Amino acid sequence: MIKRFISKMSNVLETKILKVDPASIHFPEDAHLNGSLPTITDPISEKNLLEAAKIIRGNLEPVAFPTETVYGLGGSSLSDEAVKSIYRAKNRPSDNPLITHVSSIDQLNRKIYQEKHSSLFQNIPNSYHPLISKLWPGPLTILLPVPLKTSALSKLTTADQPTFAVRIPSNPIARALIALSDTPIAAPSANASTRPSPTMASHVYHDLKGRIPLILDGGPCKVGVESTVVDGLSKPPLLLRPGGFTYEQIVELGGQDWKDCRVERRKVVAEGEQVRTPGMKYKHYAPSAKVILLVPKPQRTDSDRIEELKRLISQELQNEDANTIKKLAILTSLHLGATEIQDLTVGDSKIKPIVVKLGNTGEEIQANLFAALRQVDEIDNVNLIFVEGISEDREGLAIMNRLRKAAGDHCVSF
Template identity: 65%
Template structure:
């Protein structure tokens, strides 16, 4: 009996797939302006891209397996939102807790109506019947794009959406991605795709196909490589089913975008600010409950508290550096990811830095750059440079800063120091 269990354990730890990476050309994929409503298929001019997409679409549509693919936010790990076993395989590949809900990605509102709500033949006046009016301004301007909305699950007599996708809750999260590879995959499979980030659970989200391969090699059959993700953090998640509405997760669109574009209903939008979640507590969107975005190395987040000149900030960092490094035994290699005041800081400023190998790298000069570079930088210093400690200089929580600081607090496990 013991030998049988040992053999079974060894087999379960072996690679299940010879993971393929197929390169695709996003620029070869074109959608018509009306496709977001009527679901018309894209025109794909590059034969290799078309063949790769058809292969991936067949896996999504006809099997229980998963595919990793680029979106404008991060790479997603997708399986059919309508198939319990596909959703189980997403959780299995990521080693993700199954009470963490998944976002369903659709290619059009027509697909939402047909595949999730089982309604066909709707004319143009009824096309938005399953989307409450509170969302209409937002989706008119921000879909396709990094905006996720909560909708009521279909009535109990309509058995389409897997309860494993919703974590058995009365709402589900849905969006139309703007990345042409993602939209084409969903359209060609004609299947709503449940897709969290394509990384091992708790790790920084992937913004390159190589990040996905690092985490999920052998666990999934196929990765579509469409290059680097432009936005660099996950989608913004909003709940317009309550009054006042809520921003549940900051992301690719800013809070300011939501309030400005959403119309009068969104002017009093609140920001979900749950610091801790109980073990048995249900959450309505990914990224709220469990450890997320964390490298193997310890992360220290420097929270900006006031404007100051670079020299004063560097002096303050020297004190923090001394205090934090003395507490870690066998410390050899340290990374400092900078944004504004610490950009270009000299190791000579840090008196004790001669004891360690010190890497100083900039995240960017503005919110969009910092957001786009964030996860890739965390992965680079952790997986390639193999540092023992990472200091990250934070930014003010406005515009892109709200999403950036949300991710960094989770990456640092709330190990934050005012700076």
């Protein structure tokens, strides 16, 4: 049964934002393996981290914190009540599984498998070893089998499935929070369900003010899209969600087991079907404004694209909802130049859109994407957003995955 854990109005919380300096946190080189604790040179950062860790250990409310990908909303993976509080704060369907974040492989073994390990990697299949040896800590999530007898994981974390998703984040604030609480943390993105993911503390506050007690502010996230999720339990292995590491990196670094890795490309899943990773079901990443994704055709010139953009704007202004379009924004990437579209003549009308440049490389575009969507939607209050897409290789696979979900059916070639 799908459940939504709805917050009661009487449960409005005071949401504090506490600063943490990531540069003050220092882990030993092998801490992601053996669980060594960090040293923290800034007393205020340490105090704020310990306050957040205490909330995590209390198993009642989640806290928001930065990762290298996006801000996460975290609670104990071992507690039904903590996981319910995450679903409740986000108003997230309970059949949408959560990724568990650990600070070390030692913590994975002790806390989830509840074993004293004879071999550090005994609970991680061999197929993953080449990847995690190079990409952990980092934005890589793997699927592992839920242990049949000894697992301490809440079934609400896994949506009652036989596998669970886990990663070790590289952001020092995230790692320190998990290590200091000594608690595996279930953490989806710290946004209201269906909204664009948050890459700054202010985004979290906009969506979740009054729903959570605490946000750790560690500045903007560097990667800007969620982690890459892979399934090395299947043959051939499968990339379930593109993200912070590219498909090309997975194939290159994964060794022989990953040379035939497939990509999950279904746009929708069947009603009632269980999904193994977040992002495969339900609406995601969508602003309040209508989003139209411009999918570039390789053979077109940039001048052709500008003319097509004008035609699309004219079409939108003439449709039955035209009177609702007061302001529009255009997010550009590699082809549309800001000067050419700053002033557009569409029919007899002069159009002055809000123009935001996403970047000149795949890394820049993915880092800026969610912040730009939120800027034009929540601060500029536009009604219509055109986003220029890019080719679906390397970072483009994750970028276009997010943009297709944000746009829904509104994808056009240009």
